[in-house]
Amino acid sequence: MSNLNIRKVAVLGAGVMGAQIAAHLINAQVPVLLFDLPAKEGPKNGIALKAIENLKKLSPAPFGVKDDAQYIQPANYDDDIEKLKECDLVIEAIAERMDWKHDLYKKVSPHIGAKAIFATNTSGLSITELSKGFSDELKARFCGVHFFNPPRYMHLVELIPTDTTQPQILDQLETFLTSVVGKGVVRAKDTPNFIANRVGIFSILAVVAEAKKFGLRFDEVDDLTGARLGRAKSATFRTADVVGLDTMAHVIKTMQDNLPDDPFFPLYETPAVLANLVKNGALGQKSGAGFYKKEGKAIKVLDPKTGTYVDGGSKADELVGRILKRPPAERLKLLRESEHPQAQFLWSIFRDVFHYIGVHLDSVADNARDIDLAIRWGFGWNEGPFESWQAAGWTQVAKWVQEDIDAGKALSKAPLPSWVFDGPVAEKGGVHTAEGSWSATANKFSPRSSLDVYKKQVFRAPLIGEAGADPKTYGKTLFETDAVRAWVDDRAGEDDVVIVSFKSKMNTIGPSVIEALTKAIELAEADYKGVVIWQTSALKLGNPGGAFSAGANLEEAMPAFMMGGAKGIEPFVKNFQQGMLRVKYASVPVVAALSGIALGGGCELALHSAKRVAHIESYMGLVEVGVGLVPAGGGLKEAALRAASAASAVNATSDLLKFLQKSFENAAMAKVSASALEARSMGYLKASDTIVFNVHELLDIAKKEARALSAAGYRAPLRVTQIPVAGRSAISTIKASLVNMRDGRFISDHDFLIASRIAEVVCGGDVEAGSLVDEEWLLALERRAFIDLLGTAKTQERIMGMLQTGKPVRN
Template sequence: MSNLIIRKVAVLGAGVMGAQIAAHLINAKVPVVLFDLPAKEGPKNGIVLKAVESLKKLNPAPFGVKRSAQFIEAANYEDDLAKLQECDLVIEAIAERMDWKHDLYKRVAPHLAPHAIFASNTSGLSITELSEGFDDELKARFCGVHFFNPPRYMHLVELIPTPSTQPAILDQLEAFLTSTLGKGVVRAKDTPNFIANRVGIFSILAVFAEAQKYGIPFDVVDDLTGSKLGRAKSATFRTADVVGLDTMAHVIKTMQDNLKDDPFYPVYATPPVLQALVDKGALGQKSGAGFYKKEGKAIKVLDPVSGNYVEAGKKADELVLRILKKEPAERFKLLRESTHPQAQFLWAVFRDVFHYIGVYLEQIADNARDVDFAIRWGFGWNSGPFEDWQAAGWTQVAQWVKEDIDAGKALSNAALPAWVIDGPVAEQGGVHGAAGSWSPAKQAFVPRSTLPVYRRQVFQASLYGEAGADPRSFGKTIEESDSVRLWVDDRAGEGDVLIVSFKSKMNTIGPDVIDGLLKAVTLAEQQYRGLVVWQPTSLKLGAPGGPFSAGADLASAMPAFMMGGPKGIEPFLKKFQDCMMRIKYAQVPVVPAVSGIALGGGCELMLQSAKRVVALESYIGLVEVGVGLVPGGGGLKEAALRAAAAAEAAGSTNYLEFVKNAFQNAAMAKVSGSALEALEMGYLKPSDTIVFNVHELLAVACNEVRALAASGYRPPLKPAGIPVAGRSGISTIKAQLVNMRDGNFISAHDFLIASRIAEIVCGGDVEAGSLVDEDWLLALERRAFIDLLGMPKTQERIMGMLQTGKPVRN
């Protein structure tokens, strides 16, 4: 198969989705031309320019760093169609109108490069109908590529072929979407709303119907159908507000227009309460009101009877919440048997979705795996509907669903297909097994894709019932304790890199983890090409992953503090620093594979490694001021070192200028909003590797170790002298801090902590330009850390964090 080289992408349509798709392509360093209509007033590209400016204000942020907005090239359909010739991939993302799309296609088709892939980001229109009017050659290069909103964060992309689409193009595009953009690709059949919206919107319509039947208020429904059910925190009606009620109404209408012979057709009626909101312009979050409305600081919820907004916050009944904590088989039995309206509502919602996916699996997807991943990645469920069914006992649940259908309790009288009740699925106990996932069309369990792109995924996203590798036990364990596991990938050709994984809560670093790290470095030096620090929790739900490490384990240090006071912590702190220096000067490369949070000590481990491999969705920072302390594991020492190196490279002796950014990051506990922002903040280097797909993180890190080893890796030489900003730099920073304190922007204790950070990054009480060494800087860190630990206000912050998990401001 030839390589698909994407030199440039065109996105047609600068609306919400088109602009955000363009932003994520720029995150991945893919050049983008963003098209829209010519503006009637002002610059011709004004519509696109305004859309790009709006991207900078969106939350969550579409860009990894805001300044990347400058790389989107603005264009319009009147002057710039010739630019399409430069593009290898063209993604159409205009409004969901078949006639509008066809009109646009007629304009752009003559300008497409003869090799370019043409794709529509439609959320549910027929891809085959969209391709009508194309010549055979363009039909072969046309498909659907459906991103979910917001495109940077939502893992799912549905890839939808027409009968004419070349299979090789789909394979190439899947590889690009998976590795370059970091997505989970599901191939959908060309049926209305494809897989995720078809099942996901049906599940929401079922919630509407059953909530009305059982009289459950909107805010109680959201309390029941959110995180307590293992689904997105925004649950049902809050999610509808975020998506946009007009968007939801459009997707529902697609089902109404195209599924008229469907036995579930009555369910596709737009709920009257939804239609009423759309009619009066209450479209959800973007209009300021939908099912919920914010009035001042109060959140109010719609009362469907009166049409007024009332105080929100009603919760699910505790009895029902206790049922939800049971194991799946018992949970579903209790929900079904309970007379409590909320329990009956939940059983009905599950039953309706099980009924629907059983009836429509063959029509909408190749196999059950694609349905589960589409819903998990597109709607934020922890487990897919087939997984839930299988975990609860396939045959028993199928029998209950059948009984409800026969009794007229279901939303349709459509019978469950025969494969649900009898045959291989019933015999195995579900649709997912060691051989793969069930395909009704093939009457077989279908294995995973064998495309080369998936060879980089040591651990693919797993499904309940599959025989997937468990990242906590995969490979060959070399040594294991309660705190760490040292292991290797024992597949052929992979066992030359040692991997260490933490087992502590949030992968924090306590004395036992430090012992494990030291042992791992020694063992790697003796027998392996290098060491990778990687956490199995980075695989949670696909993306984003994490945590890499929440930092030092404060709780484990408390006994030493209780026995010896602040000085009692010094041995632990010294051991932590020594471990970081051991990592830095190891004779083989140590490479952390980071995703999720890397805070405090986790960030310091990164900073002192040979190289870093970091997932895009990584949130990195030195945050110790939140507990009233300064970074004590070498993070500030590294800031002084990097500032000195940057000053030398610039031919400058103004060391303060080069250390200010690092000081501000630590003093304000700034955390990067992405790996790209961490690079700007100085926590990553340009030579570090940013990975977009968290499932590829481990393989990339191991390969980086091999590359470093193959190139004759040597640890850095210990600097004999590090020039620092000294006392004059400290005085300059403190003068600014005094103004902030006196203006009540920071507290007196914040001033004290920030002053100690300034003392460390500036090298202490020495003349500007004085040469110090790493031990000197580490000693400054220890002294400041221990002094602050003895202060009551710091102790208040620590206890507050341990008790509530939130920083105390005092």
């Protein structure tokens, strides 16, 4: 397969989706032209320019760094249509109207490059119908590419071919979307609403129908169908509000218009409550009201009987909550047998979805895997519906579902297909097996895609029942403790780098982790090319990237504090600092493979590594201020070192404060990067560090970076013994600005004290400006500030508040 070199992309349509797709392509360093109609007044690119400006205000943020909005090139169809020839990929993303799309295609198709891929971002329109009127040559390069909203954060992209789309085009586009854009690609059939929206919207309609049947409130349903079921916290009705009720109504209308022979067709009627909300302009979050409405600080919920908003807060019954914590088979059995309306409701929505995917597998997807991954990645479920069915006991659940169908309790009279009860699926106990996932169309188990891009994924998204590699046991274990596993990928050619994975809660770092990490480095120095610190939680896509490390494990320090007070903590802090230095001065490269949060000590571990490979959704920061402390694992020491190095590079060591300012503010304000790109602009990542877009490629790329450093003759940095520091004059300057903030009541007296101690460390302490110190001097300043603050009542209040509530205390 020849490579697809995407040098530039055109996005047609600067609406909500088009603009955000453009923004995420810019995150991925792909040049983008954003087209829209010429404005009737002002600059002709006014519509596109306004959309780009609006991107900066959206939350969650479409850009990794807001200023990158400047790289989207605005365009209009009158002046810039010839520029389409410069683009290797053209993505149309205008409103979901077949006639509007066809009108646009007539205009742009003569100007699309002879080898460019043309794709439509539609949530459910027929790709084959959209391609009508194209030349045969353009039809071969046309397909659907359905991003989910918001495109930066939602992992799913559905790729939808027509009968005439060249297979090579699909392979190339899947490779680009997977590796460059960082998505999980599922190939869908060209059926109404494809896979995720077809099954996901059905599941919402089933929830609406069953909630009405059992008399449950919307907030009660959301408590039942969110985190308790391993699904998105926004659950059902909050999710609908976020997506937009008009969008949801449109997707339902597509099913009404195109699926008249579907055995579940009566359910595709737009629910009256939804129709009324849309009619009244209550479109959800974007209009300020939908199923929920915020009034002041209170979140109100719609009462469908009165049409008014009432106080929210209805929860799952404690009995039902306990049932949901039981193993899958027992859980479904108890829900089915209980007479509690909440339990009956939950059994009903499980049954309805199992019924639907059983009946529709052959028409909706090539195999069961594509349905499960589409729902997991597109709707935020921890398990796909087929996985839940299989985990609870395939044959038993199938019998229960069929019994309900026969008894008239289900939403359709259509029986489950014969493959559910007889043949390979029944014999294997489910649709996911070591051979692959069941294809009802091909009547066999279908293996995973063998595209080269997936060779970079040591651990592909796992499925219950499949024989995928378990990251907790995969490879050859070198040693394992309660805190850490050190291992190698024992495939030929892959076993030359030691991988260290933490096992502590939130991958926190205490003496046991430091000890094991040191041992792993010693092993690598003797027999391997490098060390990669990679956490198995990187694969948890529900929480983008899980946690690299939430910081120091203060629980391990508590016994020392109870025995010796604040002073008793000093050995703990010194051990942490020495562990960081061991990482920094290892004779083999130590590479931190970052994803999710890297806070406090986790950030400091990354700072001391030879190199960082970070997933785009990496959130880095020195946040100790939140618990009334200062960073004391070498983070402030590294800030002073980097400032001195930057100042020396431009011969400006007499003005060190200018180079310290950003690092001081980052730590004093506990700033956390909103992406890996922002972490780079904040100084936590270097320009030479690698940013990865697909979290499943993180480990492979980190290992390659370790090997590359080794092959280039890696040497540990020389220990710096003469670090110029800004000294007491710079401390005074910083304190003067802090006084103004304190006296203006922007910060508390304790905030002032903590920030002052941070200033003292990064400026090198009470010495003359330009004095030369070493790393140990700066580390001693960190320790002293940390221990002094730990001895104060207000810091102890902050620590206890954080432990008890998980939220910072302002005092």
